[in-house]
Amino acid sequence: MRRTEMGRVFPFTYKINERDMAVDSVVSIVAKIGEYLVAPIGRQLGYLIYYNTNVDLLRTRLHELKDVQLGVQGSVNAAERNLEDIRPNVRRWLTRVNGVVEAYDQFFNDDVKANQRCVGDWSCPDLKSRYQVSRKAKKKMPEVDELLRQGNFNAVSIPRSPLTIGSTIMGDLEVLQSRKSTFNLIMEALNDDKVRVIGVSGMGGIGKTTL
Structure with missing residues (x-):
């Protein structure tokens, strides 16, 4: 296309623009490559500096x-x-x-x-x-x-679960023979039809309630 009086169009204008775009693309690619190269180098140098x-x-x-x-x-x-x-x-x-x-x-x-x-x-x-x-x-x-x-x-x-008072007392009762004998006497009294009332006395904590 030649130059006209009305539009003043130059055919080589498009070629210049295309060339500029190509140059910009190359520069962008080179810059990106530079970033990938500089970052690792800087990191490696950092090991020496720091x-x-x-x-x-x-x-x-x-x-x-x-x-x-x-x-x-x-x-x-x-x-x-x-x-x-x-x-x-x-x-x-x-x-x-x-x-x-x-x-x-x-x-x-x-x-x-x-x-x-x-x-x-x-x-x-x-x-x-x-x-x-x-x-x-x-x-x-x-x-x-x-x-x-x-x-x-x-x-x-x-933490381990604490032993209950009942289990502790029963464990003691199983060991002490004197308490076993007391328990047997109470059971005999319960089986006796002539016995109307049974009383159990003693110091606190010896197992009266458990018996």
Whole structure:
């Protein structure tokens, strides 16, 4: 189409617009790819930059978990002395915490201390070691936080049902021969047609009502 006096239409105008749209699409795609590339790189660098933060935070959380563990274990010991049944979820929590504490103590004793020894030795691959230790500390944090949340138990045990007074007295009566003989005398009196009134006397609490 050629240029006209009325519409002043240029056929190459549409080609320019299409080209601009193509360029915009390419720029958008490149920008999106850049986001996907920059985010992982930034996260990996963060393990190096925040090494002390990650390690110290995990150490603090682990100390808090140990304190909660001691409290729960103390409550469990007291409940067991009272012959109470420990709740299954409490036992599972303690078992899991024992394993986590043991594994993380080993992590600090082995990995963290090994990295600290490398700091003053320039021949040691310090950056690689710091990256690995910091990454492990960051990955371990959610598990410790979860155990801290779960360790807030309202009760660690199920109290046993108390014995009733009647069952206690009957148990005593079955043991004491003197009370058996008294019971037999009363039964004989009841079977005697000549006996009109039967009286039972004695101190309080010896089982008169039960007889």
